[in-house]
Amino acid sequence: MLKVWGRINSVNVEKVIWTAQELGIPFERIEAGGAFGVVDTPDFRAMNPVGRVPVIEDDGFVLWESNAIVRYLATRHGLGTLMPSDLQAQAEAGRWMDFQLGTVAAPLSALTWGIVRTAPDKRDPKALAPAFASLGAALAIVEAALAGRTYLVGESLTVADIPLACCAHRWFNMPLEGTGLERPDLPNLAAWYGRLKARPAVQGLMPTPLT
Ligand SMILES: N[C@@H](CCC(=O)N[C@@H](CS)C(=O)NCC(=O)O)C(=O)O
Numbered sequence: 603m604l605k606v607w608g609r610i611n612s613v614n615v616e617k618v619i620w621t622a623q624e625l626g627i628p629f630e631r632i633e634a635g636g637a638f639g640v641v642d643t644p645d646f647r648a649m650n651p652v653g654r655v656p657v658i659e660d661d662g663f664v665l666w667e668s669n670a671i672v673r674y675l676a677t678r679h680g681l682g683t684l685m686p687s688d689l690q691a692q693a694e695a696g697r698w699m700d701f702q703l704g705t706v707a708a709p710l711s712a713l714t715w716g717i718v719r720t721a722p723d724k725r726d727p728k729a730l731a732p733a734f735a736s737l738g739a740a741l742a743i744v745e746a747a748l749a750g751r752t753y754l755v756g757e758s759l760t761v762a763d764i765p766l767a768c769c770a771h772r773w774f775n776m777p778l779e780g781t782g783l784e785r786p787d788l789p790n791l792a793a794w795y796g797r798l799k800a801r802p803a804v805q806g807l808m809p810t811p812l813t
Pocket residue numbers: 612613614615634635636641653654655656666667668669
């Protein structure tokens with residue numbers, strides 16, 4: 603059976619669990635990372651020298667890097683559905699996944715640590731403002747791409763949507779009260795996030811409040 607190492611409050615682990623659930627793949631999740639530790643053990647480092655979650659093991663095949671895992675699972679179990687079979691649609695989906703990792707992930711991580719994982723009286727909104735602006739600007743690009751569309755690529759859910767929707771969950775649920783930071787209005791993004799979050803495969807995942 604597919605094994606997934608990683609704590610469930612990691613955005614990168616969520617992508618993988620959502621993908622597995624969307625594809626109906628049975629899996630076992632093993633707690634690792636954060637308060638669970640494990641990531642610095644020799645056994646874990648032998649699987650992932652970076653010491654990060656998620657990691658999967660599938661029929662003896664070990665893989666780390668969340669978006670690579672999402673692509674692998676979708677290609678193995680969902681070619682023509684979650685992974686588009688058309689080469690150009692596949693490239694577009696890959697582009698959105700790279701955009702998530704290359705442009706969205708860093709400011710989101712700064713805000714997760716600076717807001718979600720920092721007590722309200724210790725937050726420094728001034729220091730967080732650049733990350734907040736960068737994330738808002740990146741998500742405004744997704745907002746524009748979603749105009750008149752239900753999904754980012756094609757007419758159904760693909761691997762393009764999952765990583766960015768996991769990030770959108772954090773964006774929309776980050777507690778901003780008392781920080782003076784204000785989310786720009788992104789109605790297409792909000793509607794898309796709402797549709798995706800209602801999918802059966804997402805139920806129980808991505809809880810609020812964020813941790
Ligand atoms: N680019 C990597 C990033 C992995 C990563 O930074 N994972 C975080 C959790 S989101 C982690 O393992 N942090 C250390 C820990 O949880 O102990 C991926 O997408 O898989």
